[in-house]
Amino acid sequence: MNNDLPDWLNPAPWLSRTFSAADVQHAIGTEAPDEETLAALLSPAAEEFLESMAARAQALTQRHFGRIIQLYVPLYLSSWCSGGCAYCGFAADRHTDRHALDFAGVEKELSAIKTMGFEEILLLTGERSSEADLDYLRECIRLAAQKFHNVAIEVFPMATEEYRSLAEAGCTGVTLYQETFHPETYDVMHRWGPKKDFFNRLDAPARALAGGMRFAGLGALLGLSDPRFDMLALYRHARHLQKSFWQSGLTISFPRIRNEAGGFIAPHPVDEKLLAQIILAFRICLPNVPLTLSTRESAAFRDGIAGIGISKMSIASKTTVGGYGDTGSEDLSRRSGAKAEAQFDVSDDRGLDEFCARLHSKDLEPVFKNWDGIYRLTA
Numbered sequence: 001m002n003n004d005l006p007d008w009l010n011p012a013p014w015l016s017r018t019f020s021a022a023d024v025q026h027a028i029g030t031e032a033p034d035e036e037t038l039a040a041l042l043s044p045a046a047e048e049f050l051e052s053m054a055a056r057a058q059a060l061t062q063r064h065f066g067r068i069i070q071l072y073v074p075l076y077l078s079s080w081c082s083g084g085c086a087y088c089g090f091a092a093d094r095h096t097d098r099h100a101l102d103f104a105g106v107e108k109e110l111s112a113i114k115t116m117g118f119e120e121i122l123l124l125t126g127e128r129s130s131e132a133d134l135d136y137l138r139e140c141i142r143l144a145a146q147k148f149h150n151v152a153i154e155v156f157p158m159a160t161e162e163y164r165s166l167a168e169a170g171c172t173g174v175t176l177y178q179e180t181f182h183p184e185t186y187d188v189m190h191r192w193g194p195k196k197d198f199f200n201r202l203d204a205p206a207r208a209l210a211g212g213m214r215f216a217g218l219g220a221l222l223g224l225s226d227p228r229f230d231m232l233a234l235y236r237h238a239r240h241l242q243k244s245f246w247q248s249g250l251t252i253s254f255p256r257i258r259n260e261a262g263g264f265i266a267p268h269p270v271d272e273k274l275l276a277q278i279i280l281a282f283r284i285c286l287p288n289v290p291l292t293l294s295t296r297e298s299a300a301f302r303d304g305i306a307g308i309g310i311s312k313m314s315i316a317s318k319t320t321v322g323g324y325g326d327t328g329s330e331d332l333s334r335r336s337g338a339k340a341e342a343q344f345d346v347s348d349d350r351g352l353d354e355f356c357a358r359l360h361s362k363d364l365e366p367v368f369k370n371w372d373g374i375y376r377l378t379a
């Protein structure tokens with residue numbers, strides 16, 4: 001494959017730059033953050049300034065989002081996947097039973113989730129398959145849009161016209177992580193399948209926004225490659241999209257490799273201290289972009305960072321197919337068998353009520369419905 005990143009995306013020059021304590025202090029206080037600000041805040045020199053970064057990030061979070069934490073929940077529609085991602089429990093060479101919800105099952109799961117109180121749902125599948133293709137996904141979105149204010153997807157990359165057909169069915173957003181922006185690492189981690197095409201994936205958020213999606217969710221899977229390289233490239237990707245699609249919205253997530261069925265070990269592990277540094281740096285540099293954290297992270301870490309850098313969180317998540325309805329994924333699946341396996345382990349397994357009570361105790365307000373104006377400035 002072509003291992004050359006385009007100039008607009010390649011952050012390599014920043015990695016050879018040494019930042020001083022004074023550089024970091026200037027970056028924390030600036031009212032005009034840019035790429036140099038982010039590079040300083042991600043540098044080793046910033047490790048000594050996490051408290052100052054947290055204070056600045058909290059002030060910016062409250063300025064742009066108030067004291068709210070927007071909540072959403074994922075629903076895995078299918079675990080069928082022909083992909084060969086080395087880090088994923090749904091990869092084709094994992095010996096796991098596969099499941100996909102039929103439409104009756106989807107409706108049951110949606111009703112159960114709606115009863116819990118959620119207004120935003122994220123629908124997930126693996127790679128495009130005969131069990132979970134575009135038509136299947138469009139119908140699932142149509143069903144979800146009857147119940148939920150926001151229906152986002154985290155599925156396979158598509159063509160612009162395919163995204164447009166999903167937007168017309170009621171889909172509001174697309175989450176698509178690049179996993180790593182380092183082309184050589186990307187090539188090793190994605191052993192086969194359509195996902196091996198780095199640039200097809202890279203361009204997909206732009207195609208989604210061109211197809212009428214209101215927001216695109218970006219991220220990289222922390223642990224695959226040098227996290228500072230990946231985070232600087234992620235910032236460049238986000239800024240590139242903001243310039244081209246200024247009327248649309250972005251969200252940024254910080255997924256970190258967790259244990260999964262295949263026992264994958266992260267080659268560049270990211271500990272909680274570095275994860276916090278990354279989140280705080282992004283809040284300072286992209287102050288009005290919603291930053292998301294999933295239940296991959298521990299309850300203690302999530303409680304600590306909520307409202308300081310993070311403004312959007314999932315909770316009560318199941319990472320198996322279905323699992324919210326009363327019959328569970330085996331009975332709802334097209335193919336029954338042993339208990340469905342998860343794509344990754346959930347660390348924060350608290351229920352919705354317990355989590356909301358914890359947010360209230362921190363003087364934060366859980367919010368289930370977000371408003372159209374957040375994502376689109378013009379009609």
Ligand code: SF4
Nearest residue numbers: 081083085088091126
């Ligand atoms: S990350 Fe996605 S495409 Fe890759 S194996 Fe897992 S489900 Fe399939």
